[in-house]
Amino acid sequence: MKKTDLILIFVVLVIFVSLAILFNHKKGGDVATVTHNGTIVDTIDLSKDGNYRYEFEEGYNIVLVDDGKVRVIESNCTNQNCVNQGFVENTNDAIICLPHKFCVTVKSNDVTYDAVTN
Numbered sequence: 001m002k003k004t005d006l007i008l009i010f011v012v013l014v015i016f017v018s019l020a021i022l023f024n025h026k027k028g029g030d031v032a033t034v035t036h037n038g039t040i041v042d043t044i045d046l047s048k049d050g051n052y053r054y055e056f057e058e059g060y061n062i063v064l065v066d067d068g069k070v071r072v073i074e075s076n077c078t079n080q081n082c083v084n085q086g087f088v089e090n091t092n093d094a095i096i097c098l099p100h101k102f103c104v105t106v107k108s109n110d111v112t113y114d115a116v117t118n
Ligand SMILES: [Zn+2]
Pocket: 075, 077, 078, 079, 080, 081, 082, 083, 096, 097, 098, 099, 100
């Protein structure tokens, strides 16, 4: 086998692995809907890392998006359940902060996938 063949095989392998990772990400959520008191206040794109701060009369929640996952990193709520819950990434996973009536739910843009899993 020639050296160039090996390089080609390696390159193809890398592309396949990258595609597999991308595809896996698709199986997780695409967006996270943020609701307060049952009303959608924001929709977060999970493909973009970032911090999001939400303030309500009950208090505040800071949401972190990292590598397609989402979590509440800070809140001034009484029980801190939302912070302790950590990262969620799968479709229909939700972080709920009862004291603030605050909820972050992972959603998929892929309707077919939702139909299969539900
Ligand atoms: Zn909370």
